[in-house]
Amino acid sequence: MTKEFPALPRGFFERDAVTAARELAGCRVARRMPDGSLRVLTITETEAYCGEEDSACHAHRGKTRRNAPLYERGGIFYVYLCYGIHWMLNAVTGPEGRPQGVLIRACEGEPGPGRLTRALAIDGSFTGLEVDRCPELRFVPREGEWEISTAPRVGIGYATPEDQARPWRFIARRAD
């Protein structure tokens, strides 16, 4: 997996969430499945969540046990359970103390954040692992040319109207 699918370096994630989210769209996620097989999916949608000022971000109300990983240095996984059923895969971004992250919202063939974690057998045990040192799960750079479009984020009706309107969802399409 190392040669064919090199991991994005940690530095990729030590930037602001919006930049990382935009560049992560079109990249791939490679997973060594529990049965030993390899599965690689292309990321088609990401979303940025940007700190305590962002009313849509988990860190909006300050640090808690659940969102503590967001406060760490960029470059680790943050996976949490939603609605009791669905695991959400995120990458923490930015410097330590600045709670930001990127949600992997969809991959080719797996339209939806809960769908893709199920397809890749990802759960909360990945939280806190370093993205460039995890043999079982890694982000792999883009191949080819991609067009990235933006849209408002999904499923954040509790956020302020201003934050709901921010174009922090990134959708990747292959460029012809």
Added chain:
DNA sequence: TTAGTGATATCC
């Protein structure tokens, strides 16, 4: 449109 699912946050 609605039920399902359980951890978490926020209130007593």
Added chain:
DNA sequence: GATATCACTAAA
């Protein structure tokens, strides 16, 4: 301790 909520999905 109790309750309301949640970055969702599948079935109908």
